[in-house]
Structures are given as structure tokens and as C-alpha cells.
Amino acid sequence: MKSTDVLFAGFGGHGMLMAGKLLALSMIKQGKQVSWLPAYGAEMRGGTANVTVCISDGDVMSPYIERPNALVVMNTPSLAKFGPRVKPGGLILLNSTLIKDPFTRDDCPVMSLPASQIAMDMGNARATNLILLGAYAGITQIASQEEVIETIQETFTSRPKFIPLNVSAFSAGWKEGTRLRLESGVEFAHQENEEEETDSRYAYSNG
Amino acid sequence: MAKILMKGNEAIGEAAIKAGCLYFFGYPITPQNELPEYLSKRLPQVGGRYIQTESEVATSNMIFGAAGVGVRVMTSSSSPGISLMSEGLSYLAGADLPVVIVNMMRAGPGLAGILPAQSDYAHATRGTAHGDFQLLVLAPSSVQEAVDLTMLCFELAEKYRMPVMLLGDGMIGQMMEPVEFPPMEVGPPMNADDWALTGCKGRAPRLVSSLFLDPVELNAKNHERFEKYKVVAQNETRFELYNCDEPYDILITAFGVMSRVCKSAITELKKQGVRVGLFRPITVKPYPSEALSSAILKARRVLDVEMNMGQMLVDVQLAANGQREVDFMGKCGGLTPSIEDVVEAVYASLAKAEAAV
């Protein structure tokens, strides 16, 4: 049984919760089990907002993860908080438009992408989340481009005017992610945890 | 039916509708707001009614009125709001009214915090309010289980004519997981024809009341109700045993979403050659004491893990009955013990077990 846990982190309004949701929905298409757990706060806008997406072949065990396999991060405060927690051998993907300070880890690759700049060049900074999601998927190949695009189309059925921008932002991110994977020179796949099947019994007191 | 990705709060709302609940009364409080919001939209679509109340005090009395006229009714809240409903819960129990109450627990005491916690275990299972009564309390660990147990809550409330609580936490409420809604045949509320206030046409007037001034009558009434609780304990106690088929040294006890963190920890420990089982009560009231006692006797030591200061610990100690030592590890205030915390606590328990030899 294999599983992987991804943390999407930024400020409220950055759309990281939506990025995580699109990934979770895409993984359901593959028949995976998922959980999507946001860290909710008192602030509706502007506070830190992050979501942990757990993906597993079997039942998701803990949806609460302090040490994720991957971090997709929008801004400096979130990187400072979560960057050191990524599991060794995991992946850190950061938005270098908003994160200017260098960040390195000896034990896991740190990849950067000027995601906000790319989104602004496409005409809307609010698509930054989809650039990053595309890049994460392009780097790790966790989902196919088609799967996620289909998910975007289904998710925004009631708001179809958002579909073209989100699809093109995801595709642009995917292209960048593919480039980063090739440049890294290693066959990059998303880090997975190996788990043994475990017995679980449900019972009533009277048998 | 394909699984759909839903937040726990919304999934519980849909489960209630699937179980034939058409009436919801509630007052906003974080972290359960998506549940009333969802039902405010959905209930009118299915011919039901959503009523936003002026307080949780009023809520608990509105569901008293609704259940008393024989309809299937529900409310939801979070810790401080449940405290305010306590009076009403006592009256509901005293009048033998079937209602379903959802508590998406947050950190306490006082106004405290809005983040997930298991701060109301003692309140739900012990000191709910004044007087001799019990609730039937079910604690889901996933969104799917929240759906299944919500539907079960209505069935049990009507079958035993008593208030039933779904005890979740902010994590269950806010988390999205794929769910499916099992088909359920829904009829009118069970047994209500015999007692509900529907107008006295063609029969004698009825009374729905928790007032019994005659001590002999009240004594008998309470004994009768506690006989019913015995039947509930006999028939409805539910639990899960995880990784308990093979021998284990440490038995972890945890309920709700906390148990899933423990499962991940057990998987880690397995890789390290440490043998750990998990006992998870699904009904926290009545508590599966006998089953836990048997599981405890197979362990060298017990570790209770909770998102509070050790509220279930008493039940675990009672089940251990002095035969095994019970350690406790908990975090509260909105913090959750992590997989790493649990692994560390298991090693600490193991060390104590070794030292005791």
C-alpha cells in the first residue's frame, strides 16, 4: 500500500485550498482514497491558509500530517513554518515571485518557479495557485494533464468563465514543471510511503 | 454510486436528509457552520424547514417542541453551544424525546479556541446536565463514518426514544473526504404514534413533560429509563480493533479522528518491529468496556491518546481494572498529537513496561 501527503500553503485568498481540492479530485479519478484537511483560522481573508492532501491506495490513515512528502508554498511565512518539516527526500516547490530569500535543504530538492509572475503575464495573478498545481503535477507526474484539466472543467461547471484561465494556467505550470523535472536530471517521481496492510475489525458488544 | 468529495459538516447534513430528517434548528458557531449553511439551502428543496435560532438555549427547546410533535429533527453546534444546550438535553432525556445533536468539538474551556479538540468527551458521556440520564454518543473517525453514523443516530434515537449525539471535532467537520450515501429506506418516525402531540382528535389528550413531582413515580421512571440504557449497552455498543490479530505489547486507546493518527503511528512502529494494537470505541456512551478489558489483557501496557487532558482515560482505567498500567498522552487547545508524538509515547510506554519486569 502506498501513500503520499502534500501540503499546499499560502495566505487566505491565494487559492491554495482550491489547488489542493483539484489535486484531491483528480486523485479520486485514479481510484485513490484522499483526505483534504485545511488548517482553518479565525480570519476569513488574509490569514495563513494551508491544506494537507493525503493520497493513498487504501484508506487514508492520519489526515493530520506534520511531516508531509511535499510542500507547495506561496509565500515566505509559510515556507519558514513548513519548509523544515518536509520529509527527507521529499519535494519543496516555491513561488519565487513572492519568496525572495534563498531557502535550501541538504536532504530534499527545493525547486522554485516565478509562479505569480507567470500568472500576471497571463493576465491574472489570481491564477498563481493553478500555475503551482500544474508545476507540482508536472514535476511528480502524480496525475496526467488531462485528468486535472477534466477536474477543473467539472469543478467550475457553475462558473464557466473561470475555466479557460485556470486550464491555461495549469497547462503553463505543467510545462514549467516538466522542464524543472528534466533539468533536475533525475527521474523524479512523487515520494511515497510504503505501508503494510493491517487488520481492522469492527464489532458490536453482543457479537 | 460514485463517491463525492465533501466536507464532513456538509456530508452530515446530506446524511440527515437521506435519513429522512426534514427539520433543523441551529445557531451559528465555528467550526460547524457549513452544516446549517448546507441545510438552509437543501432542506427547502426537499420540503423541509431550516430555522436559525436566537441562541443554543432556544435551539434545544425548539427541538424539544419539534420532537414532541413527532417529527425527525436535528441540531448541530460546537462545544460552547452544546454547554448552552445542556439544560434542554436534560429535559429531552427526561421527556424521552428522540433527537439528534451534532457536536463538532473545539478547544475549551470557556470561549477558548476554534480549532479541533476532543474537549467534550466528559460532558457528552458523564456530566451532560442535571439529573440522572445518559445520551447515546457515537464518535466518527472519518467523513464516511460520520455519514454512516449520522444515519444510524436517527434510527437509534427513535428505536430507544432518547437523544443521540454525534461527537465529532473541528477536523471531521472541516475535512473533505470522498463519501457515498448508502441507500436507506425512510419511513415516518418510529413509534411516535403512541405519544406524539398531534392534536387529540379521537383520543385522550397527551402530555410531553419531564416533570414528576411524585418521588415514587419519578424513582420508577428513572429506573425504567436506566433499564433501557442497559438494553442499549447490550445491543448498540460498537468499537474497532486495529492490528490486534497478531500479538501486541502496547495497546493504544483513542477515539474519533485521533485514532487515525494512531493508526499511522502503528504503521511506522511496525516497520521498526514494535508491536502495537489499537482499540477505538465508536460508541463512547455506552462504552465498550468488556471488549476493551479483553484487549487490554493481551497487552503489557496501555497508552491512551486524546486531544484533551485525558477525559476518556477514566473509562480506559476502569476497563483495565488495575490489571495493566495505563499511560496517557494528550495535546489540547487546538493542537493534535502528531504521528511522531504517538511513536515517541509508545516507546516511552514500552520502556516503562520493560522497567517493570
Added chain:
Amino acid sequence: MKPIFSHTEGMITDPMHYCPGCTHGIIHRLVGETLIELGIRERAVGVSPVGCSVFTYKYFTCDMFQASHGRAPAVATGAKRCRPELIVFCYQGDGDLAAIGTSEIIHAANRGEKITCIFVNNAIYGMTGGQMAPTTVPGQRTSTTPGGRNVDEDGFPLKMSEILAQLQTPGYIARVSMHSPEEIIRAKRVIRKAFEYQVNNTCFSFVEFLSTCPTNWGLSPVDSLNWIKNSMLPYYPLGEHKVPEQKEEGTQ
């Protein structure tokens, strides 16, 4: 011979527990008669309170709830919203409605619940032994205001009818008194009207009854009637404080 007065079928015939000279019994009777006259007894559900009228459920011959202190309008809301075909009424005293239950009555009225609330104001807590009520008039001696109600410390009595009448939501709000046969006859017309508004699904209805408490006022029954007239009426003016707007002929 044709009887000109008899028991109403809206009530049982057993003796009541109220003190001699207390006008609760008359108010009960007015409600019971109305249930019969309007033909609604068999679809009526009453809600009894906590206080002297806690046993209201024993006297009416319709389905009854016994509610917690002050929450009768919430219980009534739950019942009426789920079964709108029922005629739901609350019967509450002044401690119940105007102290611990102010939130429930104001919000039930403001939501425009199609229920009928009977509010018995005798300016004192009766059942617990004559303590100050939110409706105790200035200077009135009670067991907890031995020197008389001091408005500097205890505030002025709450005029519930006036408070509810200023809500924008349509409603029928009236105050009547039990101090004379003439006023009792007037009260009967008002309570009947209040139930009719519910039967016609028009609006929330509320009738405040100025009532006696000879025991805790320390007065004879007759003096008590006079005390309503002399000490309560100046503070609590009678009449319809609010009526639902009449729809003009030919308009929607």
C-alpha cells in the same frame, strides 16, 4: 331548563391548585372556552411554563407540553414550524416570560411565529414565594424588595406589550385586566381574537393579562382586584397595542 352557565369542555372539572382570589383560574377558563368556541381543541397543543401555572397542562383538555423555565415560545416554535396545522399556544407568567425568557419571546414575536402567547402579569414571583419580578411596580414591597422596588437599583418594570408592539414584524399585541367583570368580558373578546389570528394564519398573537396574587401581595381577594386597578393600571395601560395591518379591499 336551559343552562346559562356550565363547565367548558376546554377544561377538566377537577379543582385547581391556585390560591383563593387568584385570577389564573379565570384566564384558564377564557382560554378553554375559546378552544371550544373556535372548534380548535382537537388540534391545539399548549405549552405550560415554570411558575404558578406550571400545572396548566393538567387543566386543559388538549395535548400539552411542559417546558423549561422561560422557553415556552421556543418549544411552541418547534412544534408549530414542524406541524403548522396545529394551533399552538403558550401560557407563561411574568418571571418566566419577562425575566428568564425575554430572549425567546422577543425572537418568537420577531420571527412572526404563528402562535398565541398568554402572558399572566401579577407583578411578582408567585410559586417561589413572592420575590421581585421584572414586572414589579416601583415601590412595591416583595420578599426581595422589603423596602419596595428601588428603580435606581432594580430598574423600572418591563412593559412587555409595549416592547413587543414596537417590533416591525406584524403581530397582535394586547393588554387586558382581570380586575372587574367588565374587563373580563373584554378580555374574552381579545383572547378569542388572538386565537383567530392564528387560525387564519395571520400573525403572531400575544395577550398580557393583569392578574392578582393575593397570597404574596398580602391582600384580600377583593383588595387585590382594587390593587390591580389602582397600582398596576397606571403603569400598564390596557388596550390593543398593535394590530396587524388590514389589507385594503381589492389589493393583494
